[in-house]
Amino acid sequence: MDLITKYLNSIAYKFPKGYPDMNNDQDVLLLEAFIKKDFGIVAEIGKTQIHNIAKEKIVNSPEGKKAGLVPMSKSATYRIGNRNKISSDEFIEIIKSVYPETEVEVLAKGVGDNKSGTFNMFKFTTEEGDVSFYLAGGGNEGEKYEQDIIKNAQIGAGQPNSDLPKNLQTLYKELGIDNTKLTKDNITFAGATNTKRDLNFEGPEDIGEVVSDMTIVYGGETYYISLKNTKGSGVLSGKNIPFIVGKPNNKEPEIVVYDAAKREVIPNISKLYDMFGIDPERVAQGLTDYINKEGEEDSWSNVEVDEKQFQNLLASSFGYGYYYVKEIKGDDVKVVPILTAEQARGAAGEITSSVIKYAGPKTKITAVKIKTDSELFGPAEYLVASRNTQKGIVPLALRITKQK
Numbered sequence: 001m002d003l004i005t006k007y008l009n010s011i012a013y014k015f016p017k018g019y020p021d022m023n024n025d026q027d028v029l030l031l032e033a034f035i036k037k038d039f040g041i042v043a044e045i046g047k048t049q050i051h052n053i054a055k056e057k058i059v060n061s062p063e064g065k066k067a068g069l070v071p072m073s074k075s076a077t078y079r080i081g082n083r084n085k086i087s088s089d090e091f092i093e094i095i096k097s098v099y100p101e102t103e104v105e106v107l108a109k110g111v112g113d114n115k116s117g118t119f120n121m122f123k124f125t126t127e128e129g130d131v132s133f134y135l136a137g138g139g140n141e142g143e144k145y146e147q148d149i150i151k152n153a154q155i156g157a158g159q160p161n162s163d164l165p166k167n168l169q170t171l172y173k174e175l176g177i178d179n180t181k182l183t184k185d186n187i188t189f190a191g192a193t194n195t196k197r198d199l200n201f202e203g204p205e206d207i208g209e210v211v212s213d214m215t216i217v218y219g220g221e222t223y224y225i226s227l228k229n230t231k232g233s234g235v236l237s238g239k240n241i242p243f244i245v246g247k248p249n250n251k252e253p254e255i256v257v258y259d260a261a262k263r264e265v266i267p268n269i270s271k272l273y274d275m276f277g278i279d280p281e282r283v284a285q286g287l288t289d290y291i292n293k294e295g296e297e298d299s300w301s302n303v304e305v306d307e308k309q310f311q312n313l314l315a316s317s318f319g320y321g322y323y324y325v326k327e328i329k330g331d332d333v334k335v336v337p338i339l340t341a342e343q344a345r346g347a348a349g350e351i352t353s354s355v356i357k358y359a360g361p362k363t364k365i366t367a368v369k370i371k372t373d374s375e376l377f378g379p380a381e382y383l384v385a386s387r388n389t390q391k392g393i394v395p396l397a398l399r400i401t402k403q404k
Helices: 003-014 025-039 047-060 062-066 088-098 141-156 166-175 267-275 280-292 307-318 341-348
Strands: 079-082 105-107 121-125 130-136 187-189 214-218 221-228 235-241 244-247 255-258 322-328 332-338 350-357 366-374 378-387 396-402
Touching (some): 047 079, 047 130, 088 121, 332 341
Antiparallel strands (some): 350 366, 378 396
16 A cells, blocks of 8 residues: 555545545645645645636525525536526625625626626635626526616607506606606616626715616706615625734634723724724623623623614615615515705714623524614615624624614
8 A cells, every 4th residue: 555545545534525625626625734734845736727626615504595596507617597586785794604705896897807798796815716606597586676667667768657557557657757758868777887886984975877777867957766676785894803813813712801902903892883883892702602601691681883884884885876666565666765864864864772792601693682673675684793604702792784
C-alpha cells in the first residue's frame, strides 16, 4: 500500500461516504483542508468549484430549502433555480443568512457584468472567493406583477379609461390621468434595478426616480410609481454586531461578553442599540445562560424606544417623491402618494407599543417588538432581532423585519 493510499484511508472516516468523493465539492474542500493542515500544501480552488461550494451552502441552508431554491444542472454553474419565485430581497436575506459578513451587489439584466437579458445578477464575497449568481426561474412575482401592469398600460394607451383593467382605472383616477391622451412612449418600465440605499437617522430623501418601477409622463409632469404585489414586504438588514463577542472565540464560545471598547466600531449599530433600548450586557449574559442552560428565561417587558429616531429610520426606508401602489384583492390597487418628507413620516407612523425579550437558557435571540399606527397604511408591527444566522451563538446580526 503506497503512502498516499495509507493517508487517504486514515482520514476516510471523516467523509460522509467513508471516502473523499472527488465529484463532491464539499469533500474536495475538506480534503484540501486536511492536506493543508497535515502537509502545509495549499491547493488553489478553481472558479467553478468556488461557485459550486457557495451554491450548495445557499441551496441547502434552512432558509434556502424553505424558499424552494434548487442548484439546477451541473452545467449551470452560475444559476440558482427559483421554483417559488421569491423576490430579490428575499434571496439577499438567504445569502446573508449563510454569509452574514458579505455585502450583496444586485445588477439588473444587461447592466455591467450582467450579460443576461432575463435575470438579475447577485455578486458577493464568500470565504472561498468572489461569486456571482443568477436567480433563475422567471424572475419573481413582484417583478412579474410590475411588468404585467406596465404591459397592459402600454397596450391600452389611447383607449378610454373605462376600457382599462380595474387596477389601471384606479391608478389613473388617483393621478388625474386621461388615458386617451397617453401614448405607449409615455409609459416606461424602470423596475428590476438595484435600489439598495443606506438607511439613516436624519429622515427621508427624495428617491422617486430611484425606486420607480413605472414612470408616466403626462401633461408636462413626470409620475414616479412604485408597484408592490400582495407579497411585497420590507426587511432591513444590519451588519454583524462587533461588541457582543464570544470567549475564548466566536466559533466555540464558553461565555459571551459585552466588549465596550468595540462599541463604536460600527457607529450605526451602536445607535440602533441605543434607539431600541437594548442593554448589550443583558444580551451577552442571556447568551451565556443559553450556552450553559442555566438562569431564568426572560419574559416580554415594556421598553422605551426613541420614537423620533425610529420614525426617521422608517421614513428613510420609504423616502418620498413617488406614488406607492399596492395590489389589493379584486385585481385592484391602493394608491398612496408619498411626495413629501412629511408624507414619508406619515407612512412610518407613530409607535403604539414596544416590548423586549432577552436571550436566555431556551433562546439565543434578543427581540424587540414595535407596533405602529400610520395614517397612510394603518397598523403595522416590526421585529428587531439580534441573532446569529449560522446556527451558532455569535457573531450576532441585527435585522429589522416588518411582520404585519
